[in-house]
Amino acid sequence: MSNDSSLNHTSVLIVGAGPAGLSAAIALKKADPEAEVVVVDKAAGPGHHNLSGAVLEPEALHKLLDPVAPDWRESESAKKVLVSKVEKDDVLFLLGDGMAFNIMKLIHMAKGMGLAFGQMVHQGDYICSVAQLTAWLCDIAKSLGVEVLHGFAVEDILYDAATGTTSGVKLVDQGLDKERRPQINYTPGETVTADVIMIAEGCDGLLAEKFIERAALHRDAQQLYSVGVKELIRVSDEQYARFGDGHVVHAMGYPIWTPVIGPGMFGGGIMYAMGDNRIAVGMIVGLDWKYCDFNPQDALTRFKQHKFVQSFIEGGQVIEAGAKMIPEGGLRAVPRDPDTGAVGKGNVLLLGDSAGFVNMCKIKGLHNAIESGMAAARALIETRNEPTRAAQAYARQLEEAGVIAEMTTAENFRQTVAKFGPLQGMPLSVLGRWLPAFNIEPDWQTMTTARYRLKPSVKFDKDTFTAVAATEHREEEPCHLLILDETICVEKCLPKFGAPCITFCPAGVYEKIHDQPKPANPSNCLHCKTCQRKCPFDNIRWTVPEGSGGPRYKTM
Numbered sequence: 149m150s151n152d153s154s155l156n157h158t159s160v161l162i163v164g165a166g167p168a169g170l171s172a173a174i175a176l177k178k179a180d181p182e183a184e185v186v187v188v189d190k191a192a193g194p195g196h197h198n199l200s201g202a203v204l205e206p207e208a209l210h211k212l213l214d215p216v217a218p219d220w221r222e223s224e225s226a227k228k229v230l231v232s233k234v235e236k237d238d239v240l241f242l243l244g245d246g247m248a249f250n251i252m253k254l255i256h257m258a259k260g261m262g263l264a265f266g267q268m269v270h271q272g273d274y275i276c277s278v279a280q281l282t283a284w285l286c287d288i289a290k291s292l293g294v295e296v297l298h299g300f301a302v303e304d305i306l307y308d309a310a311t312g313t314t315s316g317v318k319l320v321d322q323g324l325d326k327e328r329r330p331q332i333n334y335t336p337g338e339t340v341t342a343d344v345i346m347i348a349e350g351c352d353g354l355l356a357e358k359f360i361e362r363a364a365l366h367r368d369a370q371q372l373y374s375v376g377v378k379e380l381i382r383v384s385d386e387q388y389a390r391f392g393d394g395h396v397v398h399a400m401g402y403p404i405w406t407p408v409i410g411p412g413m414f415g416g417g418i419m420y421a422m423g424d425n426r427i428a429v430g431m432i433v434g435l436d437w438k439y440c441d442f443n444p445q446d447a448l449t450r451f452k453q454h455k456f457v458q459s460f461i462e463g464g465q466v467i468e469a470g471a472k473m474i475p476e477g478g479l480r481a482v483p484r485d486p487d488t489g490a491v492g493k494g495n496v497l498l499l500g501d502s503a504g505f506v507n508m509c510k511i512k513g514l515h516n517a518i519e520s521g522m523a524a525a526r527a528l529i530e531t532r533n534e535p536t537r538a539a540q541a542y543a544r545q546l547e548e549a550g551v552i553a554e555m556t557t558a559e560n561f562r563q564t565v566a567k568f569g570p571l572q573g574m575p576l577s578v579l580g581r582w583l584p585a586f587n588i589e590p591d592w593q594t595m596t597t598a599r600y601r602l603k604p605s606v607k608f609d610k611d612t613f614t615a616v617a618a619t620e621h622r623e624e625e626p627c628h629l630l631i632l633d634e635t636i637c638v639e640k641c642l643p644k645f646g647a648p649c650i651t652f653c654p655a656g657v658y659e660k661i662h663d664q665p666k667p668a669n670p671s672n673c674l675h676c677k678t679c680q681r682k683c684p685f686d687n688i689r690w691t692v693p694e695g696s697g698g699p700r701y702k703t704m
């Protein structure tokens with residue numbers, strides 16, 4: 149496939165070179181070395197758009213790699229990517245900026261009682277960087293003969309509603325100027341046809357959402373999102389030794405929610421030992437926050453200032469940073485064909501975060517992303533001569549792989565917390581499936597004029613954050629962030645909420661220019677999609693920029 153041919157075809161096209169898409173490619177090539185498998189990804193290089201905590205449950209990775217390379221555990225790549233096994237696993241409840249209570253015993257008790265909360269035990273899991281994991285899986289896929297093409301951004305899916313069939317995808321035009329006029333280097337985005345298409349773009353993917361809408365896939369519940377902001381901090385020998393290799397900390401409470409006085413948001417902080425004197429520090433916040441002046445980076449700052457966290461990172465240097473959304477709605481928010489129950493339709497399959505396979509009781513989705521990739525590969529082998537049955541076979545393979553059963557254990561968790569708030573919702577969620585199915589409004593509708601009371605005194609430095617995310621786009625390309633109606637910004641949003649996009653965008657993309665909020669710095673965009681889901685008037689659309697634009701994560 150090249151940019152100068154007008155039409156190309158492959159038997160299997162995977163959109164998105166993340167853990168789900170690459171696992172599908174690896175499993176498929178292993179099962180059928182003759183299969184023609186092409187993976188396209190909008191990032192400039194392997195792993196550049198992949199960010200996660202990350203703590204990875206090992207079984208799915210073992211299942212994927214054992215048949216491919218039985219001695220993979222001894223390889224230098226594995227030792228580098230899978231930083232260490234979790235040896236010290238703490239869950240803290242933070243009260244104010246000084247007190248921390250370790251509630252890990254409660255989590256173990258919950259596990260013993262079979263409660264969903266007990267899934268938060270991470271002992272024995274791998275600590276890893278998902279950017280490095282992805283780059284490694286990319287090498288393995290290529291070694292098996294998979295064609296992995298970076299810098300290829302997909303903007304549309306060729307779905308025919310009359311016949312219910314999908315023939316391919318269209319890549320983004322390259323070389324337009326800001327007014328969409330062709331420049332000397334203009335290359336129209338080519339059409340790529342395929343017998344089967346796997347959509348594995350990650351959370352809130354443009355192609356996935358277009359397909360869900362056009363193919364009329366159904367979600368039983370609204371998808372809910374959170375955004376994670378994360379920094380990789382190099383600390384001193386003494387600090388790192390005190391924190392310890394193999395140590396992971398998950399923290400709830402302050403500064404996201406506190407009893408009685410608030411605030412009352414869902415989320416929490418993380419600290420993971422990443423080796424080489426590096427600690428990953430992050431904050432994940434549910435997008436259903438109500439504070440119009442809230443920025444998750446403010447919560448990250450407060451978290452870093454907490455006495456416990458500060459003792460390990462004070463004086464450290466932020467060497468990398470980034471932001472990404474997480475699909476939190478669980479099983480009821482997974483899109484399905486209403487006729488067949490398939491997670492996809494006909495010859496189109498939705499994988500990993502594109503489907504929403506994140507278990508919020510575990511705070512994990514990576515293992516399900518890998519499992520869904522392997523399930524998709526098995527489905528394709530099974531329906532080799534009948535690609536239009538692939539999605540149905542995939543639904544059954546997901547069941548057999550245990551993905552659906554696991555997701556069922558956390559089925560109502562996030563909706564319960566959204567309905568009752570973290571203080572009442574977290575304990576209530578132990579009732580799981582016995583609770584009624586709550587209808588939760590989309591995240592963008594939850595904004596109020598309330599203010600976040602714990603704003604740090606110093607403004608978060610978004611410029612440095614963006615610089616270490618190494619994000620870049622061609623300055624002359626059309627702006628990929630569309631404000632649908634600019635009068636809403638001025639007449640409704642500014643007077644009522646003060647233009648929250650300017651505050652919450654982690655990359656400082658939005659600014660007020662002559663009193664008009666605008667995406668003034670689109671080249672800073674981290675592709676987190678928060679603005680598309682949190683603008684209180686649902687007035688922003690994130691479209692795909694030219695291939696190779698965006699962050700260049702190395703160890704996120």
Ligand code: SF4
Nearest residue numbers: 637641647649665683
């Ligand atoms: Fe408000 Fe959305 Fe306009 Fe930003 S884009 S000012 S959040 S309406």
Ligand code: SF4
Nearest residue numbers: 653673674676677679
């Ligand atoms: Fe995220 Fe939107 Fe800001 Fe880009 S512009 S970094 S997608 S919030």
